[in-house]
Amino acid sequence: MSASLRRVLVLGCGLIGTSVALALRAAGVHVHLADRDLRAVQHAERLGAGLPHRPGDPAADVVVVATPPSAVPRVLRDAQARGLGAVYTDVASTKGRLLAEAEAAGCDLATYVPGHPLAGGESSGPAAARGSLFAGRSWALCPHPATSPKTLAAVAELVRLCGAETVLLPATAHDRVAAAVSHVPHLVSSALAARFADADETTLSLVGQGLRDVTRIAGGASGLWRDILEQNADAVATVLEQLVEDLAMAAAALRGRGGAAGDPPTDPLTDLLVRGNRGRELIVRARAAKVESLAA
Amino acid sequence: MSASLRRVLVLGCGLIGTSVALALRAAGVHVHLADRDLRAVQHAERLGAGLPHRPGDPAADVVVVATPPSAVPRVLRDAQARGLGAVYTDVASTKGRLLAEAEAAGCDLATYVPGHPLAGGESSGPAAARGSLFAGRSWALCPHPATSPKTLAAVAELVRLCGAETVLLPATAHDRVAAAVSHVPHLVSSALAARFADADETTLSLVGQGLRDVTRIAGGASGLWRDILEQNADAVATVLEQLVEDLAMAAAALRGRGGAAGDPPTDPLTDLLVRGNRGRELIVRARAAKVESLAA
Known part of the structure; x- marks a missing residue:
């Protein structure tokens, strides 16, 4: 149980929202749940993710907006207007446009810090949720200059209770x-x-x-x-345009145009494979370093 | 132990060659090993993959050429010239050019059937080898019109002993x-x-x-x-050119050119994601069907 984080409201009972709720429940936090699809709330409740939110519930320490990205600014603005919590965050995997739209919509940026847990899966909905989804994962937080230190601290504590590691950028x-x-x-x-x-x-x-x-x-x-x-x-x-360029060059080389088989500097195919080896090595090493630091 | 397959010679002690040898040893087949790198042979021998090939060994029932693709025609021709076996196959992941080159090199196509086990890994060399590598996997065999039925039957038996399933094409x-x-x-x-x-x-x-x-x-x-x-x-x-076209169209759509957000017929991004869902579903289903048929 956290001293500073006793009560959290999760808006959106999909894979991520329900998994956040489950992780926080396991840490002893009181969690309330809402979703425009009542069956999703009921499903999450049956999993032990928390209780349905009711009008008149006391304000939450943190409200987690766990809707699809494009819905975040509207849901955030409404939640702040209704005073549902002291501090707000979201879990969408895009941040820039969403933050700009939240600002344009008149959201209070002092009590909001955009977030993105680097976890998920090919399944969606509450049925795929599990409290361990964020264990050992990174969780990006992207404070606006107007975000208050208290807001950032509260959401960083939520990240910690979910078993993840905050990355500020x-x-x-x-x-x-x-x-x-x-x-x-x-x-x-x-x-x-x-x-x-x-x-x-x-x-x-x-x-x-x-x-x-x-x-x-x-x-x-x-x-x-x-x-x-x-x-x-x-x-x-x-990023996609760079990738298309690499692949188009590889196709041309396979057709016998551009570059000659042989050493990396002159053969675009060998160059691509060798750069791929190097990138893969860094990706694997980064994971190994994280696993090691978690074990320590 | 197979009645028709008692003695196999593996030429090339990399990941695939050594794994074939280990699988055959586990099935009671006598396996001999050769590689231009003597340390690879010694490593494979220590793993229990077989004994080093020596001049004067009796001819093998099947010789498996397990070299990189471009070396297959030459190694096959030499092995046939030396009469190392009754029947020959290879395990390279390309077949057309190799078969044409083997024919041009004067190889005996009656005693040769090109093969390709659909298994492998990101590691290479004998150290990564394991006898279970082919269990439940497909193994393509691509007979030439000149390939004799006896040759095909012997190599299909080798595939079976490795725990894999022959796919003829x-x-x-x-x-x-x-x-x-x-x-x-x-x-x-x-x-x-x-x-x-x-x-x-x-x-x-x-x-x-x-x-x-x-x-x-x-x-x-x-x-x-x-x-x-x-x-x-x-x-x-x-295949790469088709993929580049799809990705270039996706990049253009993201830049606001070509297609409109919305339904699959008009929005190239939704179309690509939906086709991706469908393809992934077929890939997963094919695997599930195979696992089921293996369990039956």
Whole structure:
């Protein structure tokens, strides 16, 4: 049980919202739940994620807005207008446009810090939720200059109770990183999986673990992901254009145009594979370092 | 122990060759091993994969050529010239060009059937080998019209002893499928990982399971993969060009050009995500059907 965080209201009982609620319940926090879909609230309640929010409930220490990205500014503004909590955060995977829209909508930025837990899954809805979803994961917080230190401290405490590690960075930097680590990989995984939308039995019989791994995230809810991509359109387009350039060059090299087989400097295919090896090594090493620091 | 397959010679003690040897040893087959790198042979022998091949050994029932793709025609021709076995196969992941080169090199096609086990991993060399690598996996065999029924039967028996399932298809069809299920996903995984070759600490701290999954195969040996891509250049380029087109259209849509947000027919991004969902569903279903048929 946390001394400073006794009561949390979660608005949105999808995968992330319900998982936050479960993690906080396990830490002894009183959690209340709301969703425009009453069945989602009932499902989350049956999982032990908390009690349905009722008008007249005392104000929460932190309100977590766990709706799709494009709904966050409106839900946040309404929640603040109704005085549902002392401090507000969200869990959307895009931050810049959302923060600008929240400001334009007249939200109180002193009591709001945008957040993004780097966790999730290809399943959605409360049925896929689990309290351990954030254990050992990073959780980005992107305070606005107007965000008060008290707001930031309260939400950082919520992150800690969920078992995650706070990473502080500006919203624009977050969006560039999120495009590279999450949004573009999702689009590319979808494009790879899309090649199999009309696949015949022989093709499917030859599918191995490699393709299963690279297409896992392509199972994500298309509506939610359309929203995420739109919210982070420019940063995603920038990373995607670089990737398209690399792949177009690889295709040209395979057609015998551009570059010669051989050493990395002259052979674009070897260069791409070697850079891929190096990037993969850093990705694996970063994970190993985090696992080690958690064990220490 | 198989009645028809008593003695196998494996030429090449890398991940696949050594794993084939271990699987066959577990089935009671006598296995002999050769590699131009003597340490690889010694390593495989210590793992219990078989005994080093010696001049004067009796001819094998099946010789497995487990070298990188581009070396297969030469190694096959030499092995046939020396009469090392009754029947020959290989395990390279490309088939069309290799078969044409084997024919041009004057190999005996009656005693040869090209093969490709759909298994592997991002690690290479005998140290990563295991006898269970092929359990429940597909193993493509691509007989030439000149391949004798006896040859095909012997190699199909070897596949069975390795715990895998034979999928018969022509070499050109194999290469089209392999480009889609394996070679293009590898290149794309490399291109995604390559974005992180110079990544800073903040970026790496925000890497989650999604990126780790889509970049797993990018850890593969770049030299071997350069060879595979070259051997299947046209089929890989064709699939890659379609993918580049999809991704370039997605980038344009994100920049506000081409298509409107909304329904799949008019919004290229939603269309791509929905086709990705459908393809992923078929990939998952194919795996579930195979696991079920293995359990039955």
